[in-house]
Amino acid sequence: MGLLEAIVLSVLAASTPLLLAAAGELVAERSGVLNLGLEGMMIIGAACGFAGAYVTGSGFIGALAGIFAGMLMSALFAALTLGLAVNQVAAGLALTIFCIGLSGLIGAGFVGARIETAPHLRLPVLTDAPFVGKIVFGQDAFVYASIALVIGIWWFLYATRAGLILRAIGDNHLSAYALGYPVLRIRTYAVLFGGACAGLAGAYLPLAYTPFFIPGMTAGRGWIALALVVFASWRPGRVVIGAYLFGAVTILQLHAQAMSLPIPSQFMSSLPYLAVVVLIAISRRRGVAGSAAPASLGLVFVPDR
Numbered sequence: 001m002g003l004l005e006a007i008v009l010s011v012l013a014a015s016t017p018l019l020l021a022a023a024g025e026l027v028a029e030r031s032g033v034l035n036l037g038l039e040g041m042m043i044i045g046a047a048c049g050f051a052g053a054y055v056t057g058s059g060f061i062g063a064l065a066g067i068f069a070g071m072l073m074s075a076l077f078a079a080l081t082l083g084l085a086v087n088q089v090a091a092g093l094a095l096t097i098f099c100i101g102l103s104g105l106i107g108a109g110f111v112g113a114r115i116e117t118a119p120h121l122r123l124p125v126l127t128d129a130p131f132v133g134k135i136v137f138g139q140d141a142f143v144y145a146s147i148a149l150v151i152g153i154w155w156f157l158y159a160t161r162a163g164l165i166l167r168a169i170g171d172n173h174l175s176a177y178a179l180g181y182p183v184l185r186i187r188t189y190a191v192l193f194g195g196a197c198a199g200l201a202g203a204y205l206p207l208a209y210t211p212f213f214i215p216g217m218t219a220g221r222g223w224i225a226l227a228l229v230v231f232a233s234w235r236p237g238r239v240v241i242g243a244y245l246f247g248a249v250t251i252l253q254l255h256a257q258a259m260s261l262p263i264p265s266q267f268m269s270s271l272p273y274l275a276v277v278v279l280i281a282i283s284r285r286r287g288v289a290g291s292a293a294p295a296s297l298g299l300v301f302v303p304d305r
Contacts, residue, residue: 004131005135009134011250011251012247014246014247015243015247016208017201017209018224018228018242018243018246019146019201020142020149020198020201022229023239024193024195024196024201025038025225026232027166027193028187028190029297030157030166030167030234030294031170032297033081033191034088034089035092036091036093036095037074037095038222039218039222040073040099040222041069041095042070042201042205042218042222042225043100043202043218044070044099044199044202045070046202046217048069048199049065049069049199049207050110050113050115050206051065052064053065053115054113059115059116059118059207062115062203063142063200063203066204066207067200070197070198071192071196074192074194074196075191075192077191078191078192080095081191082184083184096222107213111215113212114212115207118140120139121137121138121139142200142208150236150240165186166190169181170297202218205218224246224272228242228243231280242276253272
């Protein structure tokens with residue numbers, strides 16, 4: 001039971017940054033914008049989040065710094081793609097390369113430094129309950145925030161007029177523009193929200209997952225988050241399932257390596273990424289993924305009103 005509890009806790013920790021980043025990207029793509037700069041926004045969020053926490057001694061300030069850094073980079077992406085009509089794929093890839101270099105510059109003075117990780121919830125009796133205690137009542141604020149974020153996004157998209165407008169813009173931006181909705185403004189808000197979530201996801205890594213910063217510590221999580229949105233067919237509930245599936249594969253391959261199985265470690269390390277590719281292929285074969293894809297995703301935009 002103790003080993004199973006430890007595995008579940010590890011899966012939750014590994015899945016949280018994916019869930020945060022994918023949830024924000026889902027909103028951006030629902031509006032019709034494909035942001036391939038997610039990986040770069042996560043790594044810049046990690047660098048700024050750690051720097052903010054280390055300098056101020058406050059994990060909360062660090063999280064805010066990560067959010068602000070992600071939003072700043074997403075604002076640059078929005079200015080290029082929505083303001084200047086630059087190709088979204090090229091702008092996203094260029095932004096990722098830029099952020100990787102900038103994060104190395106920002107974090108150069110903090111490599112080797114350590115901070116206290118985010119505190120975990122502690123409730124008398126409840127947290128000490130066997131198995132479910134630490135899993136349900138003993139997580140850090142990032143884990144609870146990721147679940148609340150997905151619930152809030154689901155409510156926004158399917159239970160509010162603003163969410164309906166956002167989905168309508170993603171489905172057919174020309175019709176939405178003809179009805180008088182400010183397409184570019186709404187898409188800009190969606191991109192900024194996605195950048196804030198990516199920055200928070202990146203800040204989670206040094207603030208809660210590992211108490212230090214190293215260049216490239218996102219290790220491709222931004223690309224996986226992009227794939228999870230497709231796997232989830234742009235639905236918040238399925239994003240949760242995909243994030244936890246990837247987290248489970250990540251942790252299980254680490255345990256398999258610890259058991260010294262006669263399998264090359266390089267292959268074991270690639271299993272999480274291979275699993276995402278397989279899941280996307282299966283979902284597309286069954287006609288699940290893409291069923292809710294925004295029809296105008298990545299298309300040229302009309303002028304705003």
